[in-house]
Amino acid sequence: xxxxxxxxxxxxxxxxxxxxxxxxxxxxxxxxxxxxxxxxxxxxxxxxxxxxxxxxxxxxxxxxxxxxxxxxxxxxxxxxxxxxxxxxxxxxxxxxxxxxxxxxxxxxxxxxxxxxxxxxxxxxxxxxxxxxxxxxxxxxxxxxxxxxxxxxxxxxxxxxxxxxxxxxxxxxxxxxxxxxxxxxxxxxxxxxxxxxxxxxxxxxxxxxxxxxxxxxxxxxxxxxxxxxxx
Numbered sequence: 001x002x003x004x005x006x007x008x009x010x011x012x013x014x015x016x017x018x019x020x021x022x023x024x025x026x027x028x029x030x031x032x033x034x035x036x037x038x039x040x041x042x043x044x045x046x047x048x049x050x051x052x053x054x055x056x057x058x059x060x061x062x063x064x065x066x067x068x069x070x071x072x073x074x075x076x077x078x079x080x081x082x083x084x085x086x087x088x089x090x091x092x093x094x095x096x097x098x099x100x101x102x103x104x105x106x107x108x109x110x111x112x113x114x115x116x117x118x119x120x121x122x123x124x125x126x127x128x129x130x131x132x133x134x135x136x137x138x139x140x141x142x143x144x145x146x147x148x149x150x151x152x153x154x155x156x157x158x159x160x161x162x163x164x165x166x167x168x169x170x171x172x173x174x175x176x177x178x179x180x181x182x183x184x185x186x187x188x189x190x191x192x193x194x195x196x197x198x199x200x201x202x203x204x205x206x207x208x209x210x211x212x213x214x215x216x217x218x219x220x221x222x223x224x225x226x227x228x229x230x
Contacts, residue, residue, distance in 0.1 A: 004116060007202060008049070008069075012076035016050035018198045024188035028148070028223060029056045031183055035146055035227055036107055044105045044138065045088075046095045046131070047113020050076040054088045064088035065105075067095065096130040103140045110135075111148040118164035125171065132176055139230045147172065151182060151222035153203060154210045158182045158222035169224060178226035187219040195219055 007015055023029070032053075041062050045053045048066030050073050057064060066088055068074050074090055081088060093099050095113075114131060117124040135145055149165065151158040160166035172178040189195040192215050199219065200208045211219060 002120060005120075008073050010072060011201065012050050012070075012072045014198075014201055015073070016052075016076050016080065018187075018202060019050070019052055021187045021189055021198060022221070023185040023223075024218065025184065025186065027183040028185050028225070031181060031225055032056055032109070032146065033058060035144060035225075037142075037144055040106045040144075042105045043107040043109065044098075044100070046108065046110040046135070048077060048090070049073045049111070049113070051080040051086070053109050053111050054086060055080065055084060065091060065100075067091045067093050067098070069094055095134065096127060098134045098138055100138045102137055105138055105143060106140055107144045107146070108135050108139055109146045109148070112150065114147060115149045115165055115168055118162070118168050124164070124168070128168070128171075136230060141230060143230045145178075145228045145230065147178065147226040149224050149226070151224045153187075153221045154207050154219060155222070156220050158224070169226075172226050176228065178228045181225040181227065183223055183225060185221045185223040187221060189217050189219070191217050 036058070043057060043064045045064065045066045048054060048068045051066065054064055054066055066077060069092065071092060074092055077090060091099065114128055117127050121127050139145060149169065150161060152161045160169055169180070173180060187195065187199070189198060192211055195211045195216055196208045
């Protein structure tokens, strides 16, 4: 099984524990709030995972739906929803065929989810075309779509970590007319040991070696945020 698929199927608790240390300066939350229309009443979060985006969304959002393919991630999402007294709804589904009505959301978010297609599928462009077509189907007129993906972890320079992701990001911008924002979303841990313990299962030995070499308790990370109004 693919490394990330294994994590999403079996290690949702560890995954959420890691991302709780992410974005120490709250840059992602600030940008999302800036991009949301003032009259936002409904939000769909594709690839909602353990609840990272719903937990960042303003409480005034009256209707939030999180959608994910992985049951284990959804179970951790339920736990986080309970801990934080959340009220969003959850669906298990493939984003290529959304089980949702046409033009029913003001905002659609997709965080660190769509880019996996680039390594999982040779026909990634065809598959992502289906997902983006579905996103455009369920978004209301003048609604906002926000896609978040990695621009590397463990570097002070923002850059797509693979050629496939670089092609995908160019495709989002040139074919689908998304606009890119680049922000720092650094992880902050208690110390070097804590950083390794909470990231090695996901990022592997290479990042752990960098953490040791630099004695990092704050691990640098860049995130790309792609934005488009329907």
